[in-house]
Amino acid sequence: MSEKKFLSGDEAFAEGVRLARPQVISAYPITPQTVVVERLSEMVERGDLDADYLHVESEHSALSAAIGAAAAGARAFTATSSQGLLYMAECLTYAAGGRFPIVMMNANRSTCLPWNIYGDQRDSLSLLDHGWIQVYAENAQEALDLALMAYRLGEDARVRTPVMVCLDGFALTHTYETVDVPSPAEADAFLPPYETSNRFDFEHPVSIGYTAGPAYNRYYKQREHLDMLAAAQVVDEVEGEFARTIGRAYPGVVDAWHCEDAEEIVVTLGSIAGEVRDVASRLRAAGRKVGVLRIRYLRPLPGPEIVAAVSGARAVAVLEKDVSFGAEGTVFTNVNSALHRAGCPVPTRNFIGGLGGDDITEGQVMQIFDALHQVAGSDAARVPDVTFLNIADQGGER
């Protein structure tokens, strides 16, 4: 039987990892990820988890060791945040191109300079193109459940791709809630042991991690791309199996809230979605037709699902905790691309907030919905394409 525990996001994720039974954990501590690897090291020390725990000397080594473990056929886990993730960046493509389905937790945190330990999403969003599935949790329960589902998804024979599970730093990693922790038997029923032929094998020697030059390289890259796209369908299957064995249902690559009849929709991701829905539910009670679309999986890009959710709206905002300097928010770019490809003409605006851990207040969310109301009406020109929240001066004309 499952049991209720009062856990932080980091602690909940550690419980999920324990239930996934990784054989190798390699990690280097970094705020706000530290708690998850502390809890896991304690579990290994107590014997609650039968894993080799490697306290390596850097994040680059953490992922390198996980890749080595995966190449030996082991289920591997690592976790990091911010500069640590950036330091791993070289290894991200090794894991993805080698098709090693490692699971990593990333505690979303600002990137320096200026130095800052608090949450925003610039770290993981800057690495969208490195071949990892990226999923963003909203709360600690989802975080725990994603730890289990990420292995089932990444290890699926049709996917064979590493998975990065992102938790908003502090807002999710360090806040506590009641979490339902499945029993080991329930978790085992959901997640079978990892078996693969993509590994060292002394009986049947293989060359692993080799060169592929101009004559062959494209085939590997196309395969990575197509298998990542195929993961979107596998997410639905994995969640169906999770609901059957564990008893909790999830809505697929996106989580649409009252989007069917909404005229104004805020698209966002991560833990802020709860607050946006709170504001939206008050607006709906007051008669405003508003909706919220939470992107859960950003890779594979849920293009068709985004289009299906917002194509009936009159204005769409993308609220995100990052900016691609000199362009716009990265999620905004991705959403716009999906809409453009589908020929969906709904006007969109970008709202960038929460940088370096800044609070995104209910008042700011209300401002976003009010701005969407202007965009949907006759005042669209008064709402700039990109707005930085909580700053009076929005800068130049471009």
Add this chain to the structure above:
Amino acid sequence: MSDYSEGKGLRIPRLRTDALEPGDYADSTCFPAGWLAETNAGWRLKRPVIDAETCAGCLQCYLYCPDGAIRKTHTDDVAVFVDVDFCKGCGICKTVCAFGSISMVDEGEAKKTDAARAAARGEGERA
């Protein structure tokens, strides 16, 4: 002088591009040993040639080669041969050879010799 660059049956099996489809190999970088995706020899300006008469079989060249392109022959007449499909022509083998048994010859000239030899056997030029 024995020329083991031709392999004499010792050559490692290579991928035949007409024998495999991308779907057979492109889903990971893990494939049975001996089936490599391609050769890597185009950088070479000089080719090492081992003199079997003076080679002592000490295996220093085999150990030092940074590309693993020097292989054991497992025969009595000479200990090693150069896998010319992977030799980059760096000359480290010549430098470490204590017996002066390795000479670096001009690659263009060596290719002409290869072609003449292949023509004499009635084969096309090896890829």
